[in-house]
Amino acid sequence: MKRIYIQRGDGQSGGTGFLIPAETHHSGSQTLKVPAQTIMEAAICTFVSQFKAYAGKDGASSTLSREEFHNLVTAQLPNYVKNASDPGAIDQLMGSLDENNDGELTFLEFWQLIGTLANKQGGFTD
Numbered sequence: 001m002k003r004i005y006i007q008r009g010d011g012q013s014g015g016t017g018f019l020i021p022a023e024t025h026h027s028g029s030q031t032l033k034v035p036a037q038t039i040m041e042a043a044i045c046t047f048v049s050q051f052k053a054y055a056g057k058d059g060a061s062s063t064l065s066r067e068e069f070h071n072l073v074t075a076q077l078p079n080y081v082k083n084a085s086d087p088g089a090i091d092q093l094m095g096s097l098d099e100n101n102d103g104e105l106t107f108l109e110f111w112q113l114i115g116t117l118a119n120k121q122g123g124f125t126d
Contacts, residue, residue: 047114050076051107063104069094080117 037045051064054072059065064072070090073081083089095101097109119125 047111048107051110060104063106064110065104066091066094069105069110077117080121081113 050072052061054068055061055064057065057068059068070087073090073093074084078084081093093113094105097105097112099109
């Protein structure tokens with residue numbers, strides 16, 4: 001069976017790609033079956049799109065500044081992050097996530113917060 005590389009996502013660079021089987025019709029043309037997005041895939045796309053929506057408004061488009069992080073947390077995670085409206089608490093939280101201490105959060109640094117919140121939500125921590 002022939003496999004074809006398909007780009008999924010928003011079509012921009014950095015989208016996810018994967019291999020899927022290609023069916024060949026008698027006419028020789030190929031029909032690609034792209035599976036419907038799963039719940040988990042949709043969740044990942046949501047995290048990525050929300051990160052991108054808040055990042056880059058006052059600096060690099062691939063990182064969150066303190067203000068961008070504060071805006072994201074207060075708008076998107078007010079029920080999961082304690083004291084989300086307190087700038088001091090946001091500074092402390094950001095400092096705990098900012099591994100290279102550059103004052104900005106990469107997506108991987110931000111993802112630590114998502115993992116911690118999901119862990120607590122799922123009851124996997126004390």
